[in-house]
Amino acid sequence: MATKSKKDQIVELAVLAPLDWVDERTAGVRGTKWFLFRNVPRDISWAQTLGSAALTAFIVQTLTGVILAMYYEPSSAIDPVTGKPIAYTSIESITNDLTLGWLVRGMHRWGASVFIILLFLHMGRVFLFGAYKYPRELNWITGVLILVTGMLMGFTGYLLPWDQTAYWATVVGINLNGTAPFLGPWLAEFLATGPEIGADTLPKWYALHMLLLPGALIPLIGIHIYLVTRLGVASPPWSSEAAGRERAEVQPTGARAGLVRGSGGRD
Amino acid sequence: LSESRHDTPHLPGPSLWPIGFAIGVACLLIGLVISWIVAAIGAVLVVAFGLLWARDVTRDVRDEVPEIEPEIRAVSDTAVAVAPAATRAPLPTYTRSRFLEASTLGLGAAIGAVVTLPVLGFTILPSFTNRREGEADLGPIENFPEGQYVIASYLADPTQGEVSRRTTFIRNNGLSEAGEPSFTILYSRCVHLGCPVQPNGPIDEEATKEIDGVALRPVLAQSFGCPCHGGLYDAEGNRQAGPPVRSMDRYTFSIRNGRLVLNELYAVGNVSGTGANATISRYPWSTPGTHVDGIEAWLYPIVPSQVTG
Numbered sequence: 001m002a003t004k005s006k007k008d009q010i011v012e013l014a015v016l017a018p019l020d021w022v023d024e025r026t027a028g029v030r031g032t033k034w035f036l037f038r039n040v041p042r043d044i045s046w047a048q049t050l051g052s053a054a055l056t057a058f059i060v061q062t063l064t065g066v067i068l069a070m071y072y073e074p075s076s077a078i079d080p081v082t083g084k085p086i087a088y089t090s091i092e093s094i095t096n097d098l099t100l101g102w103l104v105r106g107m108h109r110w111g112a113s114v115f116i117i118l119l120f121l122h123m124g125r126v127f128l129f130g131a132y133k134y135p136r137e138l139n140w141i142t143g144v145l146i147l148v149t150g151m152l153m154g155f156t157g158y159l160l161p162w163d164q165t166a167y168w169a170t171v172v173g174i175n176l177n178g179t180a181p182f183l184g185p186w187l188a189e190f191l192a193t194g195p196e197i198g199a200d201t202l203p204k205w206y207a208l209h210m211l212l213l214p215g216a217l218i219p220l221i222g223i224h225i226y227l228v229t230r231l232g233v234a235s236p237p238w239s240s241e242a243a244g245r246e247r248a249e250v251q252p253t254g255a256r257a258g259l260v261r262g263s264g265g266r267d
Numbered sequence: 268l269s270e271s272r273h274d275t276p277h278l279p280g281p282s283l284w285p286i287g288f289a290i291g292v293a294c295l296l297i298g299l300v301i302s303w304i305v306a307a308i309g310a311v312l313v314v315a316f317g318l319l320w321a322r323d324v325t326r327d328v329r330d331e332v333p334e335i336e337p338e339i340r341a342v343s344d345t346a347v348a349v350a351p352a353a354t355r356a357p358l359p360t361y362t363r364s365r366f367l368e369a370s371t372l373g374l375g376a377a378i379g380a381v382v383t384l385p386v387l388g389f390t391i392l393p394s395f396t397n398r399r400e401g402e403a404d405l406g407p408i409e410n411f412p413e414g415q416y417v418i419a420s421y422l423a424d425p426t427q428g429e430v431s432r433r434t435t436f437i438r439n440n441g442l443s444e445a446g447e448p449s450f451t452i453l454y455s456r457c458v459h460l461g462c463p464v465q466p467n468g469p470i471d472e473e474a475t476k477e478i479d480g481v482a483l484r485p486v487l488a489q490s491f492g493c494p495c496h497g498g499l500y501d502a503e504g505n506r507q508a509g510p511p512v513r514s515m516d517r518y519t520f521s522i523r524n525g526r527l528v529l530n531e532l533y534a535v536g537n538v539s540g541t542g543a544n545a546t547i548s549r550y551p552w553s554t555p556g557t558h559v560d561g562i563e564a565w566l567y568p569i570v571p572s573q574v575t576g
Binding site: 171174178179184186192194199201 | 391393394395398400424427428429430431456459460461462463495532552553554555556557566567568570571572
């Protein structure tokens with residue numbers, strides 16, 4: 001019988017045909033398959049998920065940050081009602097008054113630490129597994145740039161609550177930069193916008209934190225993920241496949257069947 | 268009627284002179300608005316490049332230049348035989364696609380520079396220009412008892428608000444040997460990494476005054492300490508212990524109508540002597556943590572305050 005079942009016809013009409021229509025014009029379906037349906041080494045483990053975890057943390061930071069920007073005001077001027085700086089007042093309002101604001105701010109505040117910790121764990125995994133070696137050197141280099149940009153995100157974000165901790169930690173941070181040889185004092189004056197922290201400092205750091213640095217970080221992450229997709233996940237150092245030895249004829253069974261495709265036993 | 272040379276379209280030879288002609292026209296038009304000199308230069312360019320262009324374009328249709336046979340001295344028969352047939356040298360060619368490629372890149376770069384450079388300047392320059400803090404009037408000098416430090420707190424720039432609050436430690440040293448009033452004015456910013464230095468002694472709360480936005484609190488202190496990393500300074504602001512790399516910054520002062528006015532902040536390498544008789548090694552102000560004397564100062568050859576004032 002060559003005729004299709006009713007269900008197949010519906011699937012063809014409702015799902016596959018529109019996907020084909022899109023794919024013919026954008027190659028989007030092929031691209032998605034290229035990105036997601038990849039062969040990975042048989043002996044990968046949870047250690048290889050640290051990069052995805054860091055990416056997830058970054059996405060959480062992006063989403064919560066966008067929402068926080070709707071309520072935060074980067075001004076060091078004194079609020080005439082509360083008698084406190086406007087920035088600090090808006091942080092208090094987010095934390096204490098706005099519904100679920102405490103949760104979203106908490107996610108952003110703790111998520112920042114989670115992001116940095118995951119970056120370091122991910123970097124440690126890549127280093128210990130030797131996954132930075134040929135042909136993945138550029139993965140490592142873009143990864144280092146992501147780490148630096150991520151830490152700058154932390155540095156600039158720390159000032160924004162504009163409380164005593166934020167202010168004095170930033171004074172010390174700016175002056176630490178200022179002790180760098182030759183250009184250090186110039187860098188410090190640029191960061192503070194003048195010889196000392198002033199009224200222009202907080203808006204500048206806010207713009208750095210939520211516009212300039214994410215504008216650098218998002219393309220870097222895009223390049224990093226493209227390279228991972230293109231070059232594939234590296235085998236662990238103890239992998240028999242990578243070592244060119246015969247692989248035991250054990251096929252994955254159960255839920256894992258078909259998820260992992262081997263190389264046919266001839267590496 | 269059927270002359271074959273009219274069947275093919277006539278293409279003038281390639282020429283770069285129209286570019287100069289266009290620049291001349293632009294120069295002329297701009298000059299009409301801003302300056303007759305520029306307009307005159309533009310007119311000269313238009314005429315010169317127009318003539319050059321016309322010469323290139325009409326080269327094909329102008330009468331052939333009579334070619335003069337090269338003079339050949341017949342040394343032998345063979346020499347005459349290899350004498351090259353006199354042909355006109357081909358015009359230098361520059362293909363259209365190369366020209367479009369170069370002009371697209373060049374114009375793109377020029378437009379990019381015109382847009383980027385002012386933005387880049389606005390990003391960086393405001394941090395360094397017009398940053399000199401105004402003078403601060405701290406009130407009559409009678410408010411500063413002789414031989415005792417007073418904590419003075421004031422707004423350096425009231426338009427910026429509370430963020431510009433500065434704290435200084437001021438000691439009236441009485442008259443110097445030359446009979447001039449002498450003040451020691453230390454800036455509370457720690458020269459390690461910029462934390463707020465505190466006087467090590469009790470504040471006389473009853474004698475606290477607030478006059479015209481300047482808070483004055485007398486304090487019994489012969490040393491100053493920084494809470495962040497344990498920097499310790501003596502009564503002249505010299506480093507006694509901890510990580511600071513120089514002595515505490517000081518202000519110059521002047522006395523106007525019997526009022527103490529703070530002028531300019533400067534960095535101090537070392538202070539020898541005390542009070543009115545102190546010898547202060549003075550340097551341009553620089554970021555906390557940067558050396559101003561000794562071999563380490565070579566790491567900071569030019570600091571912003573030397574350039575921007």
